[in-house]
Amino acid sequence: MVGRGILAGVLALALAAGPSTAAAATLRAPEQCSPQRGGLQVGESWAQRRLAFTGVWPLTMGEGVTVALIDSGVDTLHPQLKVARSIDLTGTGLRDCVGHGTAVAGIIAGTDRKDIPFVGVAPKARLISIKQTNGDRGDVALLAQGIKQAADLGAQVINISIETSDQPDLRAAVDYALAKDIVIVAAAGNLKKEDGTPAAAYPASYQGVLSVGSAGPDGRRTDFSNAVTPISVLAPGEDITSTWPGGTYRQDLPGTSFAAAYVAGVAALVRARHPGLDNVRVRRRIEITADGASGTGTGAGMVNPLLAVSEILPSEVVAIAPREPSALPSTIVTRPKPPDQKAIDVSVGVAVIAVCAAGLVTAMGVVIPLGRRRGWKPGRRAIPGD
Template sequence: MIIRGLAAIVLALPVLITATPTPADAARRDTCAPSRPGRLTLSEPWAQRRLGFTSVWPLTRGRGVTVAVVDSGVDAKHPQLKVAQSVDLTGTGTQDCLGHGTSVAGIIAGTERKGSPFAGVAPDARLISIKHTNAERGDPALLARAIAKAADLGAQVINVSVRAVDRMDLRRAVGYALSKDAVIVAAAGNVTKEDGTSSPAYPAAYPGVLAVGASTPDDTIASFSNTSTPVAVLAPGQALTSTWPGGTYRNDLEGTSHATAYVSGVVALVRARYPELDNVRVRRRVELSADGTKGKGSGAGIVNPRLAVTTILPSEVVAVAPQQPASLTEAAIAKADPPDDHAIGVASAVAGGALGAAALAVTLAVVVPLGRRRRWRPGGETGS
């Protein structure tokens, strides 16, 4: 039994420590099977009820917005997932042999299915999968390439549910994606007993990135949520349900990585509803509409899909108001004719005569009746 356990550990090592293709990876291309698939819960997942994102679907479902899932791949055959494009940077195929990317994609844009209480936040969003790893922590150089690739493919939302260290190539990739108006949503990272003391997670800690922490069913910050990362908002991150490779589901998912997926879905809803807003204003809208801070590591609080979509922000109204029409040129303005002095003189004389006649008529109307009452006659004297 011990020998079998050691053999299993040895066989697993290449997959755990590197994303570089190996003969074992090639052999698993058609047979890879992520562990611990489960059955779909029969009730609506608590996170779905808590966020209430289905209430905004009459206004927006994410249509027209492309979301890139930078992860371990996505199972494009899952009945609740529609993947428009899959890119593999590992050389091991586009299959999701870890399961992580498939579960993240389901939370972001899982489609509705008869008999399934589960659905993603933005079911009409366009999903693209950028596979950069076969492990929980892959090659950060491939992560940087994946983010840049997502930007080149026109992703308006880039979900990065992984943590890495600060690197120049990663920093440049993030800056490149932001310059192309993508909203990067990244996990604040998990702190476990094995990790020891926490440190900021990247790319979440870079300026301009929407960093996400995890909340619990009772709306508190999850104990594992990294508070060293400058968190923007929280989202559900415990006991989560989502899609899993092989057409299955998992009901025990957790982590800031899956909390990030909820926020990416909300960002897709916002971008579809307000296509005129750039990435800075979209991030600002998501933060200002959150439920309120809960202390260090919680940012603006738990993301609120309804308010994120419906809140009226005066600064946005000004920012997106239509431009004033350009002033007319001097040549386009007709010049007035010079004044006609003769016409003005005639008009003045006529007006003066009319006023005099009117005054005389008023005088006669008053004086003549008065004279008659006093028996006045023309050329004679008044009676006694």
């Protein structure tokens, strides 16, 4: 009875304080943590084969890059998940009671294990988990707070697999993170029959955000992928395999949430391989190297991890003119000495004497033999008619 009286008093105070306080009390009230059950069996998914991101690993596995995911928390006890830091903004504890955040974390950076065919895109990236919700819906104010906190913690990529409406504090948080050179990857949102007329989802629709739509095994945009949201690229978002709470796996996950996780992993690979690129060029590189648009709501087409990491883009190659060489010092070349005129005169005189001597010797070689034959007698002049 005493316990019931205390509980009744607390609820009465909460209601008397107004709707916002009552909502906070409800949010922080203990909830049953029971995500859907996963399985122990797991196989290589079509998404993993389609993107073939393991072919990028000889170049990079995302080492040195910090990725923050703002979601429902992460099961840090899962054998394929390593989380560097976990933060709870909901006041309900760090456990993932939905499973959504654990699945997103596995797609981004699930570690490589020989006995498991499933693996994340960037298994050596550093993960930060920021729990923003403990259910299917979250508080936009907490989402904005989570984005700012991720930016202050040094995240280089932020994954937001959450859709909401445009809010001033959310816009300000996104601008804050972009100003810190962070790549923000966000889900384009899922259409449901009860949604009526589709509307653009946020933060995916903000300028500067890498917005991701969902594609099926045939490469086409899935019917539930919101085409009203401006799309940057597509990624697998149907029948997705990933990690799940309790050390289990799911192989039937649908949604642009998981498509965004694949692109966040690719962004981590690009940032690790090209640390000199800012967030604008990273986003542009992912868009330019995609497989090509295939209709409304497909953006640049399916993301291509190998090309995103390895392609040489002419616009990123800046031709720098070689530096003009400095003038050589005046002392590096020895100046010729002035000519020695006396030596020249002596040489010319010796040369003339030598030529005269040679001429004299030649003449003597002709005259002396001739004189001997005549007995040194003078020659007789020839007389005409003689």
